[in-house]
Structures are given as C-alpha cells and as structure tokens.
Amino acid sequence: MPTPPLQTRPTEIIGETACGDCPLRRLPLFINHTDDEHSLVQSLKQRELRLGAMETLIHEGQTDAPLYTLLRGWAFRYKTLSDGRRQILSFLLAGDFIGVQQKMADAAAHGVDTLTDAVFCVFKRDSLWELHRRSPTMGFNITWLTAHEESLVDDTLLSVGRRSAEERIAMLLILLFKRAAALQADGGAAGVPFPLTQQHVADGLGLSLVHTNKTLRKLERRGLHRIADGRLFMLDVKAMARTADLYGDGRPPPRPLV
Amino acid sequence: MPTPPLQTRPTEIIGETACGDCPLRRLPLFINHTDDEHSLVQSLKQRELRLGAMETLIHEGQTDAPLYTLLRGWAFRYKTLSDGRRQILSFLLAGDFIGVQQKMADAAAHGVDTLTDAVFCVFKRDSLWELHRRSPTMGFNITWLTAHEESLVDDTLLSVGRRSAEERIAMLLILLFKRAAALQADGGAAGVPFPLTQQHVADGLGLSLVHTNKTLRKLERRGLHRIADGRLFMLDVKAMARTADLYGDGRPPPRPLV
C-alpha cells in the first residue's frame, strides 16, 4: 500500500494523528505494542507541529527542547563552528526520534532544521522518564533507538574520516536511498524523494560544495544514479556499492596487511 | 595524586570489585542509587575480565557480544574498511559502557580494543532488558548514557568533517585531558595518562600518521602541551582551546556571514 496522501483526518483526542498511525509503528521494535502502550504514548503526546521546508525546529545551543518524533518529511541534525562551517550529523526521516541527546547538560547541543515540509509529534520534556517509568518495554525501545541512531553516526564518522569523496557520496546515496525506500511500498523502484541540496550533501560528508558537485556529476555520468526533480534514482546499485567500499564495512577486515 | 596502583582487593560475592566501588558511581546520574539498585546491578554482573594492553575485547562484526563496563584502563571503539583504513569512533575511559550498540542487527558492529591493561565488568546479554524491567530509574540512566555517548561521537564528527588538522588535534587533546582529569583527584595538575600512540590519534581524527606527528609537534613546540612518558600535560589550556575553535562549538553561530 502506497504512502497515504496527506489528507486531514478526524481529529484525535490530543493530536491530529492517532498514534496507531504513527510511522514509528512500522519499526520492527514497535510492532508488538499492547493497547496500554499505545494509550500511554498517546497520553504523553502534547500536540503536532508543522513546519515548512528549511525551517528550524531546534536552535543550536538550545537546551530546553522538548522531545519530538518526525511524523512526515525530512530533517537533519547539525552543528556549526564559530565561523560558520557546518557539519550535518544525521538526516532524519519519518519515524525518527529527536531530542534525546539534547537533555545532556555539558555537551553542547545540536540544531535541527527541516529539509521539506514536516510534521512533528511533540512530547513533554519529561516524557522520556515517564515512558521508562510506566513501560519498561517502551523504555527499552527508546534505548534501542538511541543506540541505533548512534550507529548511524558511527557509520558517517567512518565515511568522513576514512573514505574518499567518491566513496563518501556513494555511501550516502546508498544509505539515504535505502532508508527512504523502506518507507515506500515500491521499495524505491520509481526512485525516492531526495530533498537535499548539494550543500546539504557537502555538509553531511565534510566536503566542499564544489567538490561535491563534481563528484556527484561523475557518478551520475557514469550511470550509477540520477537525481532529478527532487528524486533520487538508483540505476546501478551494485556499482554504487562497489565504489562506496560498502562491502568492507564491518566485515572482519584483513587488518594485518603485511 | 598519581594514579593509584592496581592493587588486589578482597574478593566480593560475584566479581572482584564491589559495585559500590564501581567508577560508574561517580557519574552524576548514578550518585543517588538505592541499595536495591546496587544489588540489582551486582546480581546482573557475571564476572570481571582482565585484558592486557592492545588486546581485542570485541571483534569487528561480532554480534553476540555481552554488555561491558570499563572498570579500569583505556580502550576504544573502531571500524575499518576492507583495505584496512581504520576509524576510531570513540575512546573509552573508566566508567564507560560498552556494547549497547552491538545489539542492533542490521547495522554493522564496531570493534573494541584496549589501549592499556584494562578490567571490564561483564554483564549478561539480556541485562539491558532486565535492568529496564526491574528498575526504570536505571533504565532511564542507560538511555541517558547512550545518548551522551552519541553526543561524543557527534562532536568527533564535527571535528573530522569540518576542523583543520591543527584544530582537530587541539580538540582531541582538550577533550581527552578533561575526561582523564575528571577521573583523578588532582584534576590533571600533574598531567593525565595518555596511552595513545600517534597512530591512534590519527585514526581517531581521520588524519595520516605523518601529518598527525607534524601537527602534534607544532603544538608542542608552541608550548601548548607536552606528551612524555605516556602522560599528557596541558601547558596552555586557553591557547589550546583557541586553536581548537572550541568556543565556536554549539554556540549560536553567526551563520548569515553575508
């Protein structure tokens, strides 16, 4: 079944979207929820928040942000240096959690901006604790999701730290394609939405805009992919994976090269 | 006061170290534990594991690793590409958690190696769930710690993606110094242990060994720090912070530079 169109639904008790329809539910960990757990989450939900494209959900340095869930649309987390250099930490797609990291005092917080029109589910700040207290299962899932989010950042760090520009871009395209395709019924056969500008790609991979453009074009000219009208088409996944050094990611490596 | 010698303690019920002595307890979140929580943790603890320096705790790709806590010593998490390029994801000091991320199926796992002789606390694999089930407080703390760990990786990603070699190294030295100093009574006045080789620094910052050496020497010659006999001395924190662009980390940045 294709993604349902954004039509107005009969308003629910608290928010506009019933938690039963939340994209989060599609995640493997959340499929076995009891009704109690549903109503618990629903009771913690404060409201929905709609933002346009390229707007700011959380300002960098903001520490009092509530907890969010991304219902629809794309967004990204980022940090910047004093002179404006920006690093995108991760891209957020429907179903992603936002703001768990913000609660740490000492560590400087990151900002969150939207890439597209987006709908967020807003939770009270202490929902995290409530969730843990009233449902260990849900609490466990939160931990799991947080750890999973970190593993995404780990992968990016590996890319940015050790992969060439070409490898990084191939890697990013594959990863984003997979994540976006998983949200669609056709699995990406007709492409997936790709709302990033090349500047976003550059900032996500620690590259300059110009070099990002040139590398992107090179891959496209080689027939590995195609980006047009805000959509990404994977034309040669095999070749793309090969140029990403994807296979060499996490496998027992031939370390002692000598 | 120098690092206390690793003397043998009277053996406890389960492991060799009473959980009441665990370095984890020093963390802000853990100071208010009830006796129940202590005994819960103690009951989940399986044993202690001692490794020498430069040994492997968790192999890359290993998915069945138990949960660990680092009691004493230094270690690091890493990933490698197929041709041997390695990226260190984070450094682990006493009190750090290990293995929460390993439980995710799809995401490729990372390896964990020791830098020094180290003592780990070993927990059963399903301790994570047990902890959540039997103590929401502890479960919440786990989530908190996981999120905190991610914020460390976020910072590294910002460095590797957007900081120059000099800035990266300054940043790493400051961060490691702070963490190590926090574990000592003198707060680092007499330096802190620094068991990393330059190769580790390079792998942690996405730099080559040679360039790491040259940059390190430059900072040292400039009088910002000094590394000798496996110890790090911060000679000019202010200047070090300045060259790290530390101040510009997370503050509301002057984005619109135009």
Next chain:
DNA sequence: CGACGTGTTGATCTCTCTCAATTAGAGTGG
C-alpha cells in the same frame, strides 16, 4: 526585469597524504 538560490565547470592553490629514511628505546638471544 533584476535578485536570488542552486547547480555546473574551469583554473589555481594548499592542506594533507604518501613515500622514504633516520633515530631512539625496549626486548631477545648469543
């Protein structure tokens, strides 16, 4: 229509990598 954002391409420039060689210390064995 001009201003602006995004994408594209060519021409330098430079930071960092790679290659190579040397030094110093720790360990080992004769």
Next chain:
DNA sequence: CCACTCTAATTGAGAGAGATCAACACGTCG
C-alpha cells in the same frame, strides 16, 4: 655486552585529493 629486531616517533620531499576563487546557466519569484 653487543648484534639484531620491532615499534613508535620524527623529518624531508614530492604528489594529489580536495578547497578556494571565479563565472556562468537556469528557474523562481516579487
């Protein structure tokens, strides 16, 4: 005590991936 080996640190030189600078094309929008 000394030759031999290994690892880690160091330094110089040359090469290159990617950054910076500069222009231009194209579409949208007020």
